[in-house]
Amino acid sequence: MSTLDATGEAARRPFPGRRVRTGDVLLQGVAGLAALGAVVLLGLIAYKIVDGARLSLSTFGLGFLTHVGWDPVHSRFGAGGFLFGTAVTSIGALLLATPLALGIALFLTELAPRWIRGPVTALVETLAAIPSVVIGLWGILVLGPVLHDHVMPALHSTLGFIPLFGPSTTGSTIFTAILVLTIMILPIVSSISRELFVGVPPELKEAALGLGTTRWEMVRGVVLPYTRGGVAAAMILGLGRAVGEAIAVAQVSGAFNNGISWNLFSSGNTLAAQIALEYQSAETNLDVSSLFYLGLILLVFSLVVNLLARVVVRRGARRQGVLAR
Amino acid sequence: MRVETKRQPLPPRERLQQVFDIQDLTAIYGSKPALKDVSMGVYRNLVTAVIGPSGCGKSTFIRCLNRMNDLVPGFRQTGTIRYHGQDIAAKDVDPVAVRRTIGMVFQRPNPFPKSIFDNVAWGLRVLGMKDNLPERVERALTQAALWDEVKDRLKASALSLSGGQQQRLCIARAIAVEPDVVLMDEPASALDPIATQAIELLLHELKSEYSFVIVTHNMQQAARVADMTAFFSISRGEEGDRWGELIEYDSTEKIFTAPSDKRTEDYVTGRFG
Numbered sequence: 001m002s003t004l005d006a007t008g009e010a011a012r013r014p015f016p017g018r019r020v021r022t023g024d025v026l027l028q029g030v031a032g033l034a035a036l037g038a039v040v041l042l043g044l045i046a047y048k049i050v051d052g053a054r055l056s057l058s059t060f061g062l063g064f065l066t067h068v069g070w071d072p073v074h075s076r077f078g079a080g081g082f083l084f085g086t087a088v089t090s091i092g093a094l095l096l097a098t099p100l101a102l103g104i105a106l107f108l109t110e111l112a113p114r115w116i117r118g119p120v121t122a123l124v125e126t127l128a129a130i131p132s133v134v135i136g137l138w139g140i141l142v143l144g145p146v147l148h149d150h151v152m153p154a155l156h157s158t159l160g161f162i163p164l165f166g167p168s169t170t171g172s173t174i175f176t177a178i179l180v181l182t183i184m185i186l187p188i189v190s191s192i193s194r195e196l197f198v199g200v201p202p203e204l205k206e207a208a209l210g211l212g213t214t215r216w217e218m219v220r221g222v223v224l225p226y227t228r229g230g231v232a233a234a235m236i237l238g239l240g241r242a243v244g245e246a247i248a249v250a251q252v253s254g255a256f257n258n259g260i261s262w263n264l265f266s267s268g269n270t271l272a273a274q275i276a277l278e279y280q281s282a283e284t285n286l287d288v289s290s291l292f293y294l295g296l297i298l299l300v301f302s303l304v305v306n307l308l309a310r311v312v313v314r315r316g317a318r319r320q321g322v323l324a325r
Numbered sequence: 326m327r328v329e330t331k332r333q334p335l336p337p338r339e340r341l342q343q344v345f346d347i348q349d350l351t352a353i354y355g356s357k358p359a360l361k362d363v364s365m366g367v368y369r370n371l372v373t374a375v376i377g378p379s380g381c382g383k384s385t386f387i388r389c390l391n392r393m394n395d396l397v398p399g400f401r402q403t404g405t406i407r408y409h410g411q412d413i414a415a416k417d418v419d420p421v422a423v424r425r426t427i428g429m430v431f432q433r434p435n436p437f438p439k440s441i442f443d444n445v446a447w448g449l450r451v452l453g454m455k456d457n458l459p460e461r462v463e464r465a466l467t468q469a470a471l472w473d474e475v476k477d478r479l480k481a482s483a484l485s486l487s488g489g490q491q492q493r494l495c496i497a498r499a500i501a502v503e504p505d506v507v508l509m510d511e512p513a514s515a516l517d518p519i520a521t522q523a524i525e526l527l528l529h530e531l532k533s534e535y536s537f538v539i540v541t542h543n544m545q546q547a548a549r550v551a552d553m554t555a556f557f558s559i560s561r562g563e564e565g566d567r568w569g570e571l572i573e574y575d576s577t578e579k580i581f582t583a584p585s586d587k588r589t590e591d592y593v594t595g596r597f598g
Contacts, residue, residue: 114398203435207495210393211448211502212425221447226438 049299052292055285064293070257070274072283077290079297084260085268088174089249090242092264093181098235100182101190106219109197121194128187136251139180144171144252147179152265166263172254175264180248185238192234196227233312240305244298246272271298335552335576341368344506344536345390349404350414352385354397358568359385363404365555365574367506372528372537374551374577376544378592381557382569383540384432387508390538391427392420425452428504432511434491436483436498441475444483444494448502465501468534469493470527489520496527500535507531509539513546525550544593547577554580556589 056064060077067078104124108117148171159165200223208218224231254267255277261268269277271294282288335341345367352360360382367373367390375383385394392413394400406414413423436444445462454461462479466472471493475486483494492512499507513521528537528550541547547554555574561567573580573589584590 201435203431203433204437206393206396206429206431207435207437207498208448209396209421210391210424210429210431211452211498212421212423212428212504213448213451214421217451221451222437 046299049292049295053289053296055289056293057289059286060290060293064290065297068258068260070278070290072281072287075284075286077287077293079271079294081257081260082269082271082274082294083297085174085177085253086243086270086272088264088268089177089181089253089270090239092174092178093185093242094235094239096178096182097186097189097238101186101193101234101238102231104186104190105193105197106223108194110215110219110223121191124187125191127183128191132184132245132248133251135180135183136248139176139248139252140172143179144173144176147171147173147176156265163262164264166261166265168265170254170267172252172267173265174253174268177249177253177268177270178264180252181242181245184245184248185241188241189234189238192237193227193231196230196234197223200226229312229315233309236305236309236312240302240309243270243305244272244302246270246276249273250276335371335578341371343367344369344408346407346410347404348407350386350389350406351403352382352389352394353401353403354385355399357566360389360557360569361560363557363571365571367536367538368553369536370532370534371552372532372539372550373553373555374547375538375540375555375557376542376547376592377557377569377572378559379542380567380569381559383557384510385569386557387429387510387538387540389414390506390508391429392418392423393429395420425502426504427506427508428499428502430492430495430499430507430509430512433515434488434495436486436491436494438482438484440480441483441486441494442479445498445501448498452502454502461501465497466494468500468527468531469497470523470530471497487520489516489523492516492520492524493527496524500531504535506536506538509537511540511542514542521546544581548581551577553577556580556584556586556592558588558592 056077060067064077064079065083066080067076068080068084069076069078070081071077108121108124112120148168152165152168152173152175155165156167204222204226205218208222209215213221249270250273253269253273255269255273256267257269257274275291275294275298279288279291282291343366347366348364350360350363351358363386375386377383388394389402389406390413394402402414404414405412408423408427411418437447439447442462445465446458449455449458449461463472463476466475471490474490475481475494483491486494492515496507496512513524516524525546528539531537539547539550553574554577556572557569558572559567560570573584573586575585579585580589581593584593590596
């Protein structure tokens, strides 16, 4: 039964034809432009960095990657020391932050009384909101001296037979940088892990506990295996953050450019910190270009890290998708 | 509708050994009582069914029997649940040890995302029953009537099994660790009739070794598998509050053919629920 009280034409054709809706067109246009803008911007930045690095690339080639030292007086530049410093600081930070972050996440999802979960979660996430320059300042003024006066001598005298724990002469060291980076990546790794743990189906936890296993056995047998892929991705993202962090590391690492050492209690430098420290004093074209070269290395690395994290997450999601079926 | 019951007559009550002696069990979530003043016994090597309409507290009830409700925030209970004489509801009893002896099969099949073999073997490994692991796994799978279907693909993911097979795997997982009692919370509600029948047959086979308490909303199922049946229903207070209550508990035969409470009769004849 038709309730249309329109003309005979409307009765023959109950639905009107497509109309151009201004709002839809506008939305499409604005959103499309924004998305396009981001892509173009990325392309432009990548181009500028490659372009800026061209002089250094043609002067030093791939030898730049292994040469240790940054000598503006003789125009001899290399990324070797920074690559080493970046690797040591970020891997060290990851090794310290991961167990801590997993502990925090497990505490917040499985162990803590309900009423403290909310506040502690918020506090841990606030850690991520502290500007890195503030953490760096604290690193110089508080953490560095404490480490130099108490922690490093103690570690050196007990574990000094390991080359990593050599004598210390200053509070601005690779070790200080590792600790500062640990604090900075802890919130990312722990908040992603917490969300992953929350996502473990309660039926699986009940299945394990119903067998008469303890909470720890349940966590080890069910929660951790179920979230393995996601935790790996969280670690990779944390690594990306540690590698890219410039300011705080520049503040605490001692900015030592001419040599590498396995002694964590000596000064060093990283790719990102060197760019932050050096760009104002760079005078020659080759100096500036070499900084762009450092930037290029960082850019490539972070692209790889992001892609890797994506692949790992997708693989994990597929594995969990099987469960839903 | 009357349901046919064909079964061996029960031995007289005094010859049955009591596994659980439940007295005045009241279960409360937050401030809402889910269950009030339940008193009943559960007997060894029998299948005890718990039936009743949705919301009558039957799941809450069996989850009290292995301290599973401890995991629910805001849950409290009063009364006693004596298991072979010991009150397992007491605060100083280790719930992990209780669950170790009183196993559970859940409503939805919940195999671990591991291989078929590891689903059964995991509990054995964790609980230190590592001797003759393959034999133990085979025995549990055989008891759960799943061995013939999976013996050639023990390394395949448990998630590749059908729903009914997954549920039998969960039963195998539960009995592999040699519990004394197996609690089943509507184990067939997510399964098709053929898978359901397979599970019911299993109960008949296994009750000589274990005691079963099975929650079901399916009366025919209770009539088919259970020796004893407890009928729970919802009671309402003056201020609109509602809670679950045990109305009648007797042999399945009696509950389905000559119930003594009008509410039981209404329920089993399909006039309510």
